[in-house]
Amino acid sequence: MTKYEGKKYYQSEKVAKKYNTQYEGKLSLRNFRIRLIGKFEELKFKGFLKKVPKNGKVLDIACGTGRYTRILLQNKFIVTATDISKEMIEFTKKNSHGLEGLADIKIADAAKLPFKNNSFDGITCIRLYQRVPHSERVLMLKEIKRLSKDWAIVFFGLENSFLRIRNKVRRFFIKGRPSNPYPATREEMLSEIESAGLKFIKGSWVFPGLASGYISLIDCR
Ligand SMILES: C[S@@+](CC[C@H](N)C(=O)[O-])C[C@H]1O[C@@H](n2cnc3c(N)ncnc32)[C@H](O)[C@@H]1O
Secondary structure: OOOOHHHHHOOOHHHHHHHHHHHOOOOOOOOHHHHHHHHHHHHHHHHHHOOOOOOOEEEEEOOOOOHHHHHHHHOOOEEEEEEOOHHHHHHHHHHOOOOOOEEEEEEOEOOEOOOOOOOEEEEEEOOOHHHOOHHHHHHHHHHHHHHEEEEEEEEEEEOOHHHHHHHHHHHHHOOOOOOOOOOEOHHHHHHHHHHOOOEEEEEEEOOOOOOOEEEEEEEOO
């Protein structure tokens, strides 16, 4: 399996705590921008969730601190949550406390998941693929094909000519961790989905034209 920065980065208590305060608890000037983007992203996600059959068994891959695990539980799905980081998973446990329907939480690599074929009705995977190189992403999509009987909702970090220039300018002025280290064009995303044996149903930019986040609804049958 390939090595990439996003696989190790979150396996730290400090990083997990920081990620959690970005989305949970008190609103502050520091977390305002990210919280606002997060809310738009969650709204888009909930829109897609309305299009899939209710009450099924769902696997939330790369659950992180449990932002989407919680939304799935609130929508009455039976949820199994997985992530490669034990530190992030601890927050998923805390953040989903008191909600019914959490079947299991496991440490697992999205490219090799410890479940039998067709174990789930649906799969969600938000904010992982933009941090994963192309070949590994296809392996992860093949795991989705193997495990989901019906649907998947997946977040991709896309790039177009405008975003490519914008990101170059941004990287020149703002140093630090890139937010979309392994971008794909929309065509590349479609070809990755197809090469994993999946079918793209529909998709939507989180902030059309302004940011790289794109959520796809996928047919896994
Ligand atoms: C940016 S966080 C997103 C968390 C959550 N889905 C959300 O949207 O808030 C990315 C997560 O992917 C996890 N991750 C990275 N590589 C992974 C892999 N190969 N398998 C499973 N999880 C992975 C990290 O540990 C981290 O929790």
